[in-house]
Amino acid sequence: MVDESYDYIVIGSGSAGGVVAARLSEDPQTRVLLLEAGPVDDDEMIRMPLGFSTLFKTKWDWNYETTPQKHLAGRRAYWPRMKALGGCSSMNAMIYIRGNHADYDEWRDAHGATGWGYEDVLPYFKKAEGNTRLGDPFHGTEGPLHVEDRTYVHPLSAAFLESGVAAGLKRTDDFNGAAQDGIGAYQLTTKKGRRWSVADAYIRPALDRPNLTLRTEAFVTKILLDGNRASGVAYRRHGQDLVARAEAEVVLSGGAINSPQLLMLSGIGPGAHLSEMGIDVAVESPGVGQNLQDHPVSGILSHTKDTTDVAEMLGLGNLLRWRATGKGPLSSNVADTGAFFSSRDDLDLPDIQLHVAPTGFYDNGLHEPMRRAQTTAVTLVNVQSKGHIRLRSADPSWHPEIDPGYFDDRADLDAMIGGFRRAFQILSQGPITRLIDTPWVPASADPTDDQIIEAIGALGQTLYHPVGTCAMGTIEGSVVDPQLRVHGVDGLRVADASVMPRVPRGNTNAPTIMIGEKCADLIKESRS
Numbered sequence: 001m002v003d004e005s006y007d008y009i010v011i012g013s014g015s016a017g018g019v020v021a022a023r024l025s026e027d028p029q030t031r032v033l034l035l036e037a038g039p040v041d042d043d044e045m046i047r048m049p050l051g052f053s054t055l056f057k058t059k060w061d062w063n064y065e066t067t068p069q070k071h072l073a074g075r076r077a078y079w080p081r082m083k084a085l086g087g088c089s090s091m092n093a094m095i096y097i098r099g100n101h102a103d104y105d106e107w108r109d110a111h112g113a114t115g116w117g118y119e120d121v122l123p124y125f126k127k128a129e130g131n132t133r134l135g136d137p138f139h140g141t142e143g144p145l146h147v148e149d150r151t152y153v154h155p156l157s158a159a160f161l162e163s164g165v166a167a168g169l170k171r172t173d174d175f176n177g178a179a180q181d182g183i184g185a186y187q188l189t190t191k192k193g194r195r196w197s198v199a200d201a202y203i204r205p206a207l208d209r210p211n212l213t214l215r216t217e218a219f220v221t222k223i224l225l226d227g228n229r230a231s232g233v234a235y236r237r238h239g240q241d242l243v244a245r246a247e248a249e250v251v252l253s254g255g256a257i258n259s260p261q262l263l264m265l266s267g268i269g270p271g272a273h274l275s276e277m278g279i280d281v282a283v284e285s286p287g288v289g290q291n292l293q294d295h296p297v298s299g300i301l302s303h304t305k306d307t308t309d310v311a312e313m314l315g316l317g318n319l320l321r322w323r324a325t326g327k328g329p330l331s332s333n334v335a336d337t338g339a340f341f342s343s344r345d346d347l348d349l350p351d352i353q354l355h356v357a358p359t360g361f362y363d364n365g366l367h368e369p370m371r372r373a374q375t376t377a378v379t380l381v382n383v384q385s386k387g388h389i390r391l392r393s394a395d396p397s398w399h400p401e402i403d404p405g406y407f408d409d410r411a412d413l414d415a416m417i418g419g420f421r422r423a424f425q426i427l428s429q430g431p432i433t434r435l436i437d438t439p440w441v442p443a444s445a446d447p448t449d450d451q452i453i454e455a456i457g458a459l460g461q462t463l464y465h466p467v468g469t470c471a472m473g474t475i476e477g478s479v480v481d482p483q484l485r486v487h488g489v490d491g492l493r494v495a496d497a498s499v500m501p502r503v504p505r506g507n508t509n510a511p512t513i514m515i516g517e518k519c520a521d522l523i524k525e526s527r528s
Helices: 017-024 049-055 101-111 118-128 155-166 198-206 255-265 271-276 316-325 410-427 430-434 449-459 509-527
Strands: 002-011 032-035 064-068 076-079 129-131 145-149 182-185 212-215 218-226 229-237 240-252 296-304 337-341 352-357 373-380 388-390 401-403 436-441 492-494
Touching: 002 017, 002 229, 017 032, 017 198, 017 212, 017 509, 101 118, 118 129, 118 509, 145 198, 155 182, 155 337, 155 352, 155 373, 155 410, 155 430, 218 240, 218 255, 240 255, 240 509, 255 388, 296 410, 296 449, 352 410, 373 410, 410 430, 410 449, 430 436, 436 449, 492 509
Parallel strands: 002 032, 002 240, 032 212, 064 401, 129 145, 240 492
Antiparallel strands: 064 076, 182 337, 218 229, 229 240, 296 373, 296 436, 337 352, 352 373, 388 401
């Protein structure tokens, strides 16, 4: 065992951890160690927006699966998570969405997350953001995270947008402004048509600082405790067991799966469960691994006519065009158009998000399309069902048990049915009707509730947004306080999507980056 010492150790280089490490290293007197379990992000498919699903089930993927899900026809859901520099910001679909203003006020008011209301977090969204089109009062233009309009528009996307307006949805050019609801094109975390991850935005620009040490292929196996204080970490790298000491703090940024797993492996979690796994209980924290929430999605698949499929555009000509200019179909993130609306008229806030793709994108894109198609993906963003993460072994290399409890609360299924019906209304009018041939799943343009439920069971999957398993707040079951400090442990914070007490209404990458920005400031304030 080899010991080395730093002021701060950050575990995980993803959407929050990469931000925390880079921001802390801005002080030249502060020594920071950033540990990443995966390798450097050096694959062209990481850079190419259309290529993100080719990373699934490869060396870049943790390759998780859930327990069998009752409401997904008993299937296990596959959960891809990036195992490389930049974490899931190097694998996601690059959609820049913050969620609804009310989501953050709910964190503050219902969960005791003081300092995390919308007015509190907006400055951190703006600090991170370098938007090429939008500015004050809602957007930043000077931040490291490049946000731009898409560089490619497929005819199906343009037609669907116009049909959504014809169906009564408000046209919007900013889902992150004054109001979230409406239909429009997504802005993306790309730069000139290429992915712009946290590794690009934060980590690489900081690597020339002598006080920031990055170790890739460094798998953390345990947080070391000296009494009730986090004193360092144990990790494996290239077959060697190593120890690093933290003079000030350890920041855990492993994500909604790895963070609760590592806390439990370190003796912090539900006592009875840890004892069952043969792990000594250092700190009883019943909420660790609980409160798991995710956005479930299921698609309306429609055969198309008189148009193309983006999947057939993976030819050499388009590859050379994208390499040279960052333009063309390979700059598409697949789901480039979307909408937010309510599944019922009596709701004050959107609970459904659409992701519209000019191809048959289902089963995480692992099925090769056999016919030209469009996917209208209905996504539940106000989720009532909750699940959990539990250990399956005290061996850190074992994947934990993941049970998101999809649709265990009937309200979630009812909301999805409403979302499907509104989506079918859009598909039934306007210019999209000239390009849609026949519905494929469900196999009717006016399906029954049972047919919709059957489609959800057959095609339902994750939208890659697990959160909540180290929930922030002051209520019972909270794992970290509003300063992101782990209850009952000194010198240990969690900063990633796991601290979200409630999943926001929308894609979670931008909110996770915001958490990293705010965590870095909280740490700086605590030491001043």
